[in-house]
Amino acid sequence: MSEIIVLGASNAIPTPQGETTHLAICTGEKIVLVDCGTNPLVRLEHARLDFQAISDLILTHVHPDHIGGLPLFLMDMWLLGRQTPLVIHGLAYTLERVEQMLDLFDWRTWPNFFPVEFHRLPEEEMTVLLESDSLRVYAAPVRHILPNIGLRFEFKRENKSAAYSCDTEPCPAVIRLAQNTDVLLHEATGNFRGHTSAAQAGEVATQAKAKQLYLVHHPTGKFLQNDPSEEARTTFAGPVILAHDMMRITL
Numbered sequence: 001m002s003e004i005i006v007l008g009a010s011n012a013i014p015t016p017q018g019e020t021t022h023l024a025i026c027t028g029e030k031i032v033l034v035d036c037g038t039n040p041l042v043r044l045e046h047a048r049l050d051f052q053a054i055s056d057l058i059l060t061h062v063h064p065d066h067i068g069g070l071p072l073f074l075m076d077m078w079l080l081g082r083q084t085p086l087v088i089h090g091l092a093y094t095l096e097r098v099e100q101m102l103d104l105f106d107w108r109t110w111p112n113f114f115p116v117e118f119h120r121l122p123e124e125e126m127t128v129l130l131e132s133d134s135l136r137v138y139a140a141p142v143r144h145i146l147p148n149i150g151l152r153f154e155f156k157r158e159n160k161s162a163a164y165s166c167d168t169e170p171c172p173a174v175i176r177l178a179q180n181t182d183v184l185l186h187e188a189t190g191n192f193r194g195h196t197s198a199a200q201a202g203e204v205a206t207q208a209k210a211k212q213l214y215l216v217h218h219p220t221g222k223f224l225q226n227d228p229s230e231e232a233r234t235t236f237a238g239p240v241i242l243a244h245d246m247m248r249i250t251l
């Protein structure tokens with residue numbers, strides 16, 4: 001059984017009810033983390049996931065709500081004795097800046113720090129980011145304020161798939177990533193530059209023929225006024241679920 005665990009479902013402003021959007025993709029064979037706007041350690045413990053088992057971390061783009069927690073996450077895993085290597089995937093543009101951020105902390109001088117390998121992705125559609133026995137991950141550039149990627153996960157054992165738009169305006173690349181997918185996690189920040197409203201997310205899900213739509217990166221806690229899933233139902237006939245922290249989606 002594979003699962004997507006929504007470690008955080010909030011937009012850039014976290015609340016007691018919602019951390020910034022980050023995900024754990026779990027197949028039994030592999031755990032892949034997507035984004036690190038906050039230190040994920042506490043959420044991982046709540047989800048009963050062993051940080052030692054995380055082999056890969058995908059960083060979608062260099063906005064702080066997607067990468068800001070990385071230095072402390074790496075430091076805490078080191079202090080807790082991690083020795084297993086970690087592969088960090090992202091666009092070359094993203095990883096260059098991530099390395100600059102980590103250099104502020106002189107991370108290369110931390111004694112016995114575990115191996116970190118950077119996998120730089122080209123800005124091309126349907127780039128195979130990762131392939132293992134249980135999982136294939138594709139990345140494609142999406143339409144945000146700076147270079148960013150959306151993702152498609154293919155769960156080989158279950159013959160199921162999921163897509164994640166990340167932060168983007170409605171765009172054809174997400175429709176292609178999400179083609180006939182079982183689960184589309186789409187952002188619903190609102191109708192702003194570089195973002196998508198819930199109604200637009202519904203349109204994308206309809207065009208992609210996705211089976212279910214989960215809204216992420218939306219206002220949470222005191223900032224959540226109208227349920228955005230109602231709005232998405234006006235444009236998408238399938239099930240619409242407002243994702244919340246620690247929600248587990250079974251594939």
Ligand SMILES: [Zn+2]
Nearest residue numbers: 061063144167
């Ligand atoms: Zn962003």
